[in-house]
Amino acid sequence: MTSAEAADLVDRYTPLVRSVAAGWGGRFPWLADDFLSDALLATWRATPRHDPTRLPYPAFVRVVARRACAARLLVERRRNPAALGRRAVPLDADGSPVDLAELLADPHPRPPEVLERTEEAATAAELLAALPARQRDLVLRAFAGETKTELGEGLGVSRSRVYQLVKRSVAAMRAAAAG
Known part of the structure; x- marks a missing residue:
């Protein structure tokens, strides 16, 4: 396959790559651009190796794009494992998770608020x-x-x-x- 043929295939199937990356980006929206970039690059690099006797090109593109997105997710999981849970966890400068409740707590609560919190805690x-x-x-x-x-x-x-x-x-x- 010539580079011109490869470029033509990648151009024609870019919407498919975008669709695969968007699926991953829907679950992890803060990584959507990274998924798309990695999937397009991986497709571009893998296209010359495509063997049409083994797999049709659209299926090949899906596999390559999915693997690229999964690889990006692994990289991000190594960087900040807590961010890939149900909710993102902000990190401070040294990379440790920030306790938002501690940051938002009033450092000088007024006595009526303390009493109310104590009563609520007892009820709970x-x-x-x-x-x-x-x-x-x-x-x-x-x-x-x-x-x-x-x-x-x-x-x-x-x-x-x-x-x-x-x-x-x-x-x-x-x-x-x-x-």
Whole structure:
């Protein structure tokens, strides 16, 4: 295959590469441009090696683009593993995660606010204690920041089932609080 033929193929199938990269970018929007760039470059580099007897070119392009996007994701996972969880985790200058609750906390709370927080904490503790042990543990871990995927792996259930369980547990606590 000549370089002109390769360039023509890449140009014709660029929308397919964009589509594959956009699929990955939908899940990780902050990496969308990187996915597209890596997928296009990988397609450009791999096209001269394409063997039409083994795989049609569109299928070849999908495989190359997916592998490029997966490789980008691995690079990003090494840089900041926490950012690829359910929610991104900001990092400070030395690369350690920033505790947003600590940053946003009022360093000098006024006494009525302290009393209100203490009463709310006591009420929450009572409501949590009323839950069965499995639900209590799930709610505490969810509000501590574990992702639904991590919780699901620990319980042996799907992410959507974890969402249902947390929602049901919080609803039970709200119902108990309402009286």
